[in-house]
Amino acid sequence: MSDTVTFKIKRQNTAESSPYWENFVIPYIPNSNVISCLMDIQTKPENSKGEKVTPVVWESNCLEEVCGSCTMVINGKVHQACSALIDKLEKPITLEPMSKFPVIRDLIVDRSRMFEALKKVQAWVTADGYHDLGPGDRESQSIQEVAYKLSECMTCGCCVEACPQYTQKNNFLGAAAISQARLFNMHHTGKNITDERLDTLMQEGGISDCGNAQNCVEVCPKSIPLTESIAEIGRQVSGKILRNIFKA
Amino acid sequence: MHSHFLLRRIHSLTGVVPVGLFLVYHLYLQLYLHYGAEIYNNEVNSFYDSPLATWALVIVVYIPLLFHSLLGVLLVFENKIQPSYTYFSHLLYWLQRISGIGVLLFIIAHVWNAKLGPWIAGTWGTHFEHLSSGFADPETGMLTKTVYLLGVLGAVFHFANGLNTFCMTWGIALTPTSQKRVRSFSILVFIILTASAFYALAAIW
Numbered sequence: 001m002s003d004t005v006t007f008k009i010k011r012q013n014t015a016e017s018s019p020y021w022e023n024f025v026i027p028y029i030p031n032s033n034v035i036s037c038l039m040d041i042q043t044k045p046e047n048s049k050g051e052k053v054t055p056v057v058w059e060s061n062c063l064e065e066v067c068g069s070c071t072m073v074i075n076g077k078v079h080q081a082c083s084a085l086i087d088k089l090e091k092p093i094t095l096e097p098m099s100k101f102p103v104i105r106d107l108i109v110d111r112s113r114m115f116e117a118l119k120k121v122q123a124w125v126t127a128d129g130y131h132d133l134g135p136g137d138r139e140s141q142s143i144q145e146v147a148y149k150l151s152e153c154m155t156c157g158c159c160v161e162a163c164p165q166y167t168q169k170n171n172f173l174g175a176a177a178i179s180q181a182r183l184f185n186m187h188h189t190g191k192n193i194t195d196e197r198l199d200t201l202m203q204e205g206g207i208s209d210c211g212n213a214q215n216c217v218e219v220c221p222k223s224i225p226l227t228e229s230i231a232e233i234g235r236q237v238s239g240k241i242l243r244n245i246f247k248a
Numbered sequence: 249m250h251s252h253f254l255l256r257r258i259h260s261l262t263g264v265v266p267v268g269l270f271l272v273y274h275l276y277l278q279l280y281l282h283y284g285a286e287i288y289n290n291e292v293n294s295f296y297d298s299p300l301a302t303w304a305l306v307i308v309v310y311i312p313l314l315f316h317s318l319l320g321v322l323l324v325f326e327n328k329i330q331p332s333y334t335y336f337s338h339l340l341y342w343l344q345r346i347s348g349i350g351v352l353l354f355i356i357a358h359v360w361n362a363k364l365g366p367w368i369a370g371t372w373g374t375h376f377e378h379l380s381s382g383f384a385d386p387e388t389g390m391l392t393k394t395v396y397l398l399g400v401l402g403a404v405f406h407f408a409n410g411l412n413t414f415c416m417t418w419g420i421a422l423t424p425t426s427q428k429r430v431r432s433f434s435i436l437v438f439i440i441l442t443a444s445a446f447y448a449l450a451a452i453w
Contacts, residue, residue: 076332099328164327164341208256211327212413214337227416228423235419241257 068156117177159216278448354399408438
């Protein structure tokens with residue numbers, strides 16, 4: 001094992017400036033991850049040519065793969081930097097910001113499009129007041145099992161980064177939002193606005209923009225059955241088409 | 249309902265119901281190549297010259313096919329190439345698009361060669377002779393054979409894989425297990441149709 005690790009990082013100074021590649025060589029530490037290596041670079045921001053440069057910036061929070069904020073493209077594949085272990089990665093390690101969102105600086109991107117998508121599909125339970133509504137309905141065990149898995153989504157962006165149909169030019173909502181629509185359509189109170197969610201998903205950028213490449217389910221760090229969610233929303237939408245046709 | 253959504257759903261439906269089923273019937277007809285010129289010509293003519301055939305072909309095949317092709321061409325160019333994600337389904341996703349374009353070009357050549365050409369030349373009706381002489385041509389025969397082989401292979405793949413994605417799009421196959429079953433079924437369809445089509449072509453090879 002070599003005693004240094006080389007990082008090839010795609011950097012960008014401002015949202016408008018053009019990106020450039022910079023190499024960094026840091027001492028190898030067993031069991032380190034991409035975040036701890038970025039911290040090492042930050043303590044001594046010197047590129048491989050020995051030039052003093054601005055430290056590489058990134059976003060991170062939980063450091064245990066539940067918040068999703070450190071999502072970036074590592075060796076060409078999207079992953080959380082905190083759970084990307086150096087010992088398991090091919091060297092040199094390339095780091096890039098996600099390509100589907102506008103870059104703010106270096107490895108930080110603006111993922112607000114994902115939040116907007118959640119708002120569009122109304123991924124919440126509607127409550128029309130602050131008064132006590134009493135206890136909710138009991139969920140069956142079988143629904144709980146599905147819903148729990150879906151609720152693990154951290155809106156990290158892996159699914160849409162790997163999706164060939166999700167580009168910066170279109171307005172596809174993406175697998176995460178479709179899956180959340182499914183989650184709230186199966187909730188006792190959430191399903192009150194199922195029709196509104198399906199209406200949104202039947203517009204441009206909705207379910208019909210899925211191209212069945214199925215990369216989303218492959219890269220999801222939480223192993224959420226995203227293609228099942230897409231098929232389930234597809235089924236709900238098919239039902240709605242039939243109901244609309246035969247409705248007076 | 250939004251037209252964007254509706255057009256894509258119709259695209260998915262037309263690929264399977266009229267166009268896909270026509271492909272199956274079309275490949276079935278070709279098996280008569282093994283019965284010689286007279287029977288083959290009779291079978292093909294009785295289909296194309298039946299009173300309903302022209303209108304049925306326009307409504308059930310030509311219009312849906314044209315719609316499916318035009319929208320399909322537009323859909324091919326609305327995505328991002330991401331070669332680092334080397335998953336089987338992702339490969340199928342691209343093969344579906346590449347085969348779609350290839351099959352469209354093949355169909356244009358095929359309609360010209362097997363339908364419009366003979367019509368203009370006044371040799372319509374002698375399908376067997378037309379096909380076999382095209383295949384036997386010492387100069388262009390090899391090219392024709394290759395184009396037919398690739399065209400048929402592409403069409404069968406596009407249909408079989410389309411069945412697979414159709415079941416996901418319309419929510420017929422929900423769980424990963426049922427999606428696996430549908431994929432196995434579509435692979436079976438691909439094998440059977442390819443075998444049938446190649447066996448038919450072998451009659452005049």
